Each structure stands twice: as C-alpha cells, then as structure tokens.
Amino acid sequence: MDFTKISDQLLTLVTLYGTKLLLVVVTLIVGLWIIGQLVKFLSKLMNNRHVDRDVQPFLLSLFSGLLRVLLLLSVASTLGLETTSFVAIIGAAGLAVGLALQGSLSNFAGGVLILIFKPFRVGDLISAQGFTGHVDAIQIFNTILVTPDNKTIILPNGPLSTAPITNVSTRNLIRVDMTFAVGNDNDLNATRASVQKVIDACPYALKDQTHDILVNHLNDNGVAYDVRVWTKPETYWEAYYYVQENVASQFRTDGISGQKNAVLIRQA
Structure with missing residues (x-):
C-alpha cells in the first residue's frame, strides 16, 4: 500500500x-x-x-x-x-x-392574527359577520360566540380577521337607544319626568352617566321621544326590557295618555 x-x-x-x-x-x-x-x-x-x-x-x-x-x-x-x-x-x-388547504390556512392565519393583536377577548360582546354575542372561545381556526338567546355561533377566523368588527365591551359601557310615542295632549315636561323616574329606578342604568330624553318629532298622531340609557355591555338586555316594561307602567300611573301606542325600538 x-x-x-x-x-x-x-x-x-x-x-x-x-x-x-x-x-x-x-x-x-x-x-x-x-x-x-x-x-x-x-x-x-x-x-x-x-x-x-x-x-x-x-x-x-x-x-x-x-x-x-x-x-x-x-x-x-x-x-x-x-x-x-x-x-x-x-x-x-x-x-x-x-x-x-386554502380555506383552513386562511382561517389559521386569521386565528394567529386575532390571538396576537386581540381585537377582542374571551367574554367580550361583539358584532361580526351578521351575528352578535359574547365571545366564548378563540380557537386557532374558529371563534365561538354565544348569542343573547343562548345559541352557539361558530365563525371562521379568516373572514373574521379581515372584516369589520364591533367590540361593544372595549369601552365597558353601551348605550341602549329606545323610542317612545305618546299622545299630543301630554305635557312635555310631565312626560320627561315620567320617563326619568324609570331611569332613576333602573338598577342597570349607570348612575355616573348622563341619560337623554329627547323629542324626536311631533306630528298630528303624537310626540316621539328618543330615550338613551347607558349601561354595562353585559346588562344591555336587562336595561332594555326593564325600561320598556316600567315606562309603560309609569305612564299609566302618571296619567300619560297614548301609552298603549308607546313603542320601544332597539336601534343598532
């Protein structure tokens, strides 16, 4: 070798x-x-x-x-x-x-963006993709919402991360907008005072906020009032139904005519 x-x-x-x-x-x-x-x-x-x-x-x-x-x-x-x-x-x-896996990858990327930038968190009340509810879970591919009537909505994260989202919980308060109609023969101040009694007694109305009772319009059929009550996002519906029921009752007690035609409308 x-x-x-x-x-x-x-x-x-x-x-x-x-x-x-x-x-x-x-x-x-x-x-x-x-x-x-x-x-x-x-x-x-x-x-x-x-x-x-x-x-x-x-x-x-x-x-x-x-x-x-x-x-x-x-x-x-x-x-x-x-x-x-x-x-x-x-x-x-x-x-x-x-x-x-185009759709799945889009949802995965959307889930990563949501988890990183956190436009909403678990427990927040949001409106997205035509649905409104509390966020129950943020998964890697989907976000789970629970609606006020206790339905479970599964939203894919891809569209959710690129479409507009209304996060009601960010400011920790929400305004409940309502409209009441009464007859023309009622005194404006008396009607306002009747509605104010209900707002003052409402346990869901925030005491540190200014609530509005405004004349929307007048016509031959009556007077429409815009009532705006501030509450916590989690007590939106409680405030909504409390004011609806008790305004009708308070109108009867105070002799406000036209209470049978009173209408409460939730506005987006």
Whole structure:
C-alpha cells in the first residue's frame, strides 16, 4: 500500500474541500445559534402579547422548522450542491398543500392574527359577520360566540380577521337607544319626568352617566321621544326590557295618555 500516494490524495481533498467543510460547520453552528435566539425572542414577544399558550408551541416549532430548512439550503449551496431542484420540489409541495388547504390556512392565519393583536377577548360582546354575542372561545381556526338567546355561533377566523368588527365591551359601557310615542295632549315636561323616574329606578342604568330624553318629532298622531340609557355591555338586555316594561307602567300611573301606542325600538 502506497501511503505516500494516499496521504497526497488526502492532502489534496483537504486543500480542495477543507475550507468549504470548515465554512459549513461554522455556518451550521452560527445558524443554529441565531435560530435559537430568534425563537426565544419570538417566544418572549408572544408571552408579552399574551398569545394563547396552547398555540405558542405550534407557532414556535413552525417558525424554527422553516428557518432550519433555509439553513440547510444555505449549507447545501456552500458545498456546491445544486439546490434548484430542492427548492422546486419544496415549492411544488407547498403549493399543492396550500391549494388543498386554502380555506383552513386562511382561517389559521386569521386565528394567529386575532390571538396576537386581540381585537377582542374571551367574554367580550361583539358584532361580526351578521351575528352578535359574547365571545366564548378563540380557537386557532374558529371563534365561538354565544348569542343573547343562548345559541352557539361558530365563525371562521379568516373572514373574521379581515372584516369589520364591533367590540361593544372595549369601552365597558353601551348605550341602549329606545323610542317612545305618546299622545299630543301630554305635557312635555310631565312626560320627561315620567320617563326619568324609570331611569332613576333602573338598577342597570349607570348612575355616573348622563341619560337623554329627547323629542324626536311631533306630528298630528303624537310626540316621539328618543330615550338613551347607558349601561354595562353585559346588562344591555336587562336595561332594555326593564325600561320598556316600567315606562309603560309609569305612564299609566302618571296619567300619560297614548301609552298603549308607546313603542320601544332597539336601534343598532
């Protein structure tokens, strides 16, 4: 065995590929360290944003996996390997999966955006996609609403994250708008005083807010009053029905005529 010839060949290989191998090792070590730091930063960011802890491991593993694939492609390119075919295969596979799961991926992305930016939280009263209810759960693909009549509504997160949302709970108070109609023969101040008695007695009307009793319009048939009562979002319907029932009763007690034609209208 010619050891001299073998040593010359090894020396040649080291000369040709030693620098590349060293660069590959350094790239792997530094790249993995950077990926680890980025994952830690993302984890800290999600904790500060109060992202659901059940979702965090999945997002972190997805982020880490993508970065590792990019690192391996970079290493392969450093070694002189042809990466075009690998990129093409990965791209084709990603396109096929994306097309097959287009709706699910849209809902997933929407769920991530909702969990990160929190346009609403569990327990909030919101109106979205034509439905109004309290948020019961925010899942990765869907958001669960419970309507005032105790129906469960499942809304996909994709459309929910891109469409307008009315979050009633953000300000921690909501105005209940109502309209009452009485006869023309009633004194305006007496009618206002009758309605004010009901508002003052309403346990759901906020005492630190100014409630309105305004004349909407007058005609030959009677006078319409706009009544605006401030309450908590969770007691909207309680305030609504309390005022409706007790205004009718108070009108009878105070002799306000036309109470049978009184109408209470909830306005959006």
